[in-house]
Amino acid sequence: MSLADQPPAAALVFQTLLQHGPLSRAEVGRRTGLSPGAVTKVATPLIDDGWIAEVGRPTVERANGRPATLIAVRAERARFIGVKVTGDELIGVLADLTAQPLASRRAALGSRDVGTVVAAIARLVDQLRAAAGAAGPDGIHSIGVAISGDVDGQTGTVQYSPFLDWRRVPLAQLVESATGTPTVIENDVRALTVAEQWFGAGAGLSSFAVVTVGAGIGAGLSIGGRVVSGAHGVAGEIGHLPVGGTDRTCTCGNTGCVEAVASTHAITEQARQATGDPELTMEKAVRLAHAGDPAVRAVFARAGHAMGLALASVANLIGPERIIISGEGVASYDLFADQIRQTFADHAFGAAADCDLVVRPLPFEEWARGGAAVAAQRVFAPLK
Amino acid sequence: MSLADQPPAAALVFQTLLQHGPLSRAEVGRRTGLSPGAVTKVATPLIDDGWIAEVGRPTVERANGRPATLIAVRAERARFIGVKVTGDELIGVLADLTAQPLASRRAALGSRDVGTVVAAIARLVDQLRAAAGAAGPDGIHSIGVAISGDVDGQTGTVQYSPFLDWRRVPLAQLVESATGTPTVIENDVRALTVAEQWFGAGAGLSSFAVVTVGAGIGAGLSIGGRVVSGAHGVAGEIGHLPVGGTDRTCTCGNTGCVEAVASTHAITEQARQATGDPELTMEKAVRLAHAGDPAVRAVFARAGHAMGLALASVANLIGPERIIISGEGVASYDLFADQIRQTFADHAFGAAADCDLVVRPLPFEEWARGGAAVAAQRVFAPLK
Numbered sequence: 001m002s003l004a005d006q007p008p009a010a011a012l013v014f015q016t017l018l019q020h021g022p023l024s025r026a027e028v029g030r031r032t033g034l035s036p037g038a039v040t041k042v043a044t045p046l047i048d049d050g051w052i053a054e055v056g057r058p059t060v061e062r063a064n065g066r067p068a069t070l071i072a073v074r075a076e077r078a079r080f081i082g083v084k085v086t087g088d089e090l091i092g093v094l095a096d097l098t099a100q101p102l103a104s105r106r107a108a109l110g111s112r113d114v115g116t117v118v119a120a121i122a123r124l125v126d127q128l129r130a131a132a133g134a135a136g137p138d139g140i141h142s143i144g145v146a147i148s149g150d151v152d153g154q155t156g157t158v159q160y161s162p163f164l165d166w167r168r169v170p171l172a173q174l175v176e177s178a179t180g181t182p183t184v185i186e187n188d189v190r191a192l193t194v195a196e197q198w199f200g201a202g203a204g205l206s207s208f209a210v211v212t213v214g215a216g217i218g219a220g221l222s223i224g225g226r227v228v229s230g231a232h233g234v235a236g237e238i239g240h241l242p243v244g245g246t247d248r249t250c251t252c253g254n255t256g257c258v259e260a261v262a263s264t265h266a267i268t269e270q271a272r273q274a275t276g277d278p279e280l281t282m283e284k285a286v287r288l289a290h291a292g293d294p295a296v297r298a299v300f301a302r303a304g305h306a307m308g309l310a311l312a313s314v315a316n317l318i319g320p321e322r323i324i325i326s327g328e329g330v331a332s333y334d335l336f337a338d339q340i341r342q343t344f345a346d347h348a349f350g351a352a353a354d355c356d357l358v359v360r361p362l363p364f365e366e367w368a369r370g371g372a373a374v375a376a377q378r379v380f381a382p383l384k
Numbered sequence: 385m386s387l388a389d390q391p392p393a394a395a396l397v398f399q400t401l402l403q404h405g406p407l408s409r410a411e412v413g414r415r416t417g418l419s420p421g422a423v424t425k426v427a428t429p430l431i432d433d434g435w436i437a438e439v440g441r442p443t444v445e446r447a448n449g450r451p452a453t454l455i456a457v458r459a460e461r462a463r464f465i466g467v468k469v470t471g472d473e474l475i476g477v478l479a480d481l482t483a484q485p486l487a488s489r490r491a492a493l494g495s496r497d498v499g500t501v502v503a504a505i506a507r508l509v510d511q512l513r514a515a516a517g518a519a520g521p522d523g524i525h526s527i528g529v530a531i532s533g534d535v536d537g538q539t540g541t542v543q544y545s546p547f548l549d550w551r552r553v554p555l556a557q558l559v560e561s562a563t564g565t566p567t568v569i570e571n572d573v574r575a576l577t578v579a580e581q582w583f584g585a586g587a588g589l590s591s592f593a594v595v596t597v598g599a600g601i602g603a604g605l606s607i608g609g610r611v612v613s614g615a616h617g618v619a620g621e622i623g624h625l626p627v628g629g630t631d632r633t634c635t636c637g638n639t640g641c642v643e644a645v646a647s648t649h650a651i652t653e654q655a656r657q658a659t660g661d662p663e664l665t666m667e668k669a670v671r672l673a674h675a676g677d678p679a680v681r682a683v684f685a686r687a688g689h690a691m692g693l694a695l696a697s698v699a700n701l702i703g704p705e706r707i708i709i710s711g712e713g714v715a716s717y718d719l720f721a722d723q724i725r726q727t728f729a730d731h732a733f734g735a736a737a738d739c740d741l742v743v744r745p746l747p748f749e750e751w752a753r754g755g756a757a758v759a760a761q762r763v764f765a766p767l768k
Contacts, residue, residue: 034393
């Protein structure tokens with residue numbers, strides 16, 4: 001079976017089963033808008049080729065008394081590797097077709113140079129292949145790399161990544177050459193959002209946002225079951241909403257950005273100014289704030305205020321059912337929580353304030369799993 | 385044929401033809417993800433009942449040399465009335481199934497009292513029925529009312545409309561009782577966005593925003609062919625993004641809102657303070673600014689700056705292909721244009737700045753037409 005020969009409905013049925021299966025064919029039809037006949041027509045070659053299977057005993061009784069057979073994705077049909085790239089580390093996960101992790105590995109990055117990072121990704125992929133006992137490139141269907149910045153998934157190009165200081169890097173092609181395995185790339189927060197939509201705190205919601213706080217501040221927006229990617233490749237740049245006050249300059253060169261007051265780096269810098277200690281670390285700032293130091297607490301409160309304004313902006317524009325707050329910065333979330341919630345409540349307009357704010361610490365392995373999920377979702381969809 | 389008996393695919397095929405028709409069945413399949421067989425199966429009863437028809441001579445030659453027949457919505461199959469409610473006027477349009485206007489009427493509102501407004505809508509509907517020569521309620525398929533505020537289209541309730549000072553008004557039901565005609569309601573800016581998506585400057589775009597400036601400041605967001613409505617009924621509230629500075633209080637009671645510095649009322653108020661003339665009107669303020677009065681020009685510049693920050697926020701979060709700026713406030717757009725574009729360019733992140741900013745003066749009749757378009761779109765879809 002050639003995957004390219006499958007009709008567009010195949011991707012629709014497959015992705016519906018990935019996210020919601022096992023389901024009866026009738027339920028797949030209801031969720032996709034396809035007729036039962038169309039679902040059967042699409043499902044048959046996928047069953048023949050082992051991508052989906054009828055599962056369990058037919059236990060669901062229908063109105064006519066006949067049992068309905070459930071179909072589901074066959075997790076073991078293909079394996080994927082997801083890689084999350086940070087400024088100083090790679091985090092890799094080997095996962096099955098349902099994005100269940102089978103193994104994970106981490107590797108430090110000696111430099112942010114493109115060649116170094118690509119070579120390190122290739123070594124990590126080899127280790128995960130070995131860990132899985134999968135011999136040769138054929139054992140892995142595809143690789144999904146999750147990386148911060150302006151990422152064009154369609155061409156596989158990192159247009160701009162401030163953290164790595166990369167511009168116009170054809171990363172998908174480079175990783176593909178280095179590993180011999182087809183590779184897709186996605187903005188890291190959007191990859192995490194795909195993971196949350198599929199098997200996390202966004203499952204079953206009509207719309208939600210994932211906001212990550214840490215070295216950078218970003219967001220993924222899921223509306224109607226799709227992650228918003230932006231007409232020009234930029235979306236969810238909550239860190240660059242101009243609600244942070246005008247006295248600090250952001251890494252992007254602008255003033256006013258949330259990131260300029262609420263990223264880990266920005267908080268550390270402001271805490272150094274507040275305490276007069278140029279060596280102060282984030283850890284020390286957290287300890288001082290917990291100990292009640294008013295100047296350092298004010299730094300966290302300002303960060304929380306900017307975050308609250310940014311979350312209210314998301315709620316007022318998109319009206320999501322839930323906002324999931326994650327990222328390494330949530331480790332000290334207790335220091336901004338009150339300010340975030342208060343500012344959010346003040347500035348969310350009308351019923352937008354009903355949006356549920358949820359804090360979820362997620363390790364980088366979950367981001368890497370998002371990369372694997374992006375790769376799995378694209379099995380039957382054109383790369384876009 | 386009972387409309388309720390139609391499969392979900394019927395709404396999909398019908399809405400695709402409304403927005404993009406005439407199309408061949410194969411093209412409908414390509415756009416909806418339905419198989420050619422499924423399209424034919426759905427289309428046949430719609431053709432039998434006169435909602436769609438084969439049109440023109442088959443002129444499109446396919447690869448196999450056989451001509452493809454185009455199908456299209458039959459404009460004359462049903463008529464709709466769209467009504468836009470403003471604080472002091474009703475604007476009504478009679479339209480066919482393709483939302484082409486056949487007649488229009490305006491009526492002043494003596495009061496914003498719910499009973500007065502509903503009675504005035506019923507009279508306007510009667511006039512439009514008479515103008516169309518359509519006798520009796522059966523002549524109009526349904527009414528679509530476009531109204532500002534937090535509007536729950538699913539229950540037909542205006543949850544909160546600050547301009548009318550309404551809370552929890554079951555408007556759809558009230559208009560239905562007063563007119564004898566099924567009625568849907570929608571937030572007015574979202575209705576205008578449906579119109580722009582269907583037959584305006586948003587047609588064919590993957591995503592766009594309509595931002596309206598005037599007595600209020602609002603936005604409609606179209607992503608992937610759907611207008612975002614918000615999980616809790618609130619979305620596109622660009623007027624309440626907290627980027628306006630903290631010294632002025634908004635009609636919503638908050639500080640920081642764009643609307644508090646850039647609505648017509650806010651501009652007039654600030655121009656009165658700047659000139660010391662408590663009687664100054666918006667028209668006079670515009671004249672003074674055109675004549676070069678620096679204090680009044682500064683008021684417009686501040687409004688333009690807040691609008692630029694708000695548009696950059698939309699671009700950074702959603703990454704639309706285009707932002708359409710409309711509303712009665714665009715009559716004096718030349719006074720803020722430079723400031724809007726400059727601030728937008730400064731704060732749009734990376735490729736988000738490639739978003740196209742377009743100014744389109746649209747009369748209230750276009751908003752009313754949006755109401756008719758919303759009603760037409762829901763012919764085969766459950767009211768939601």
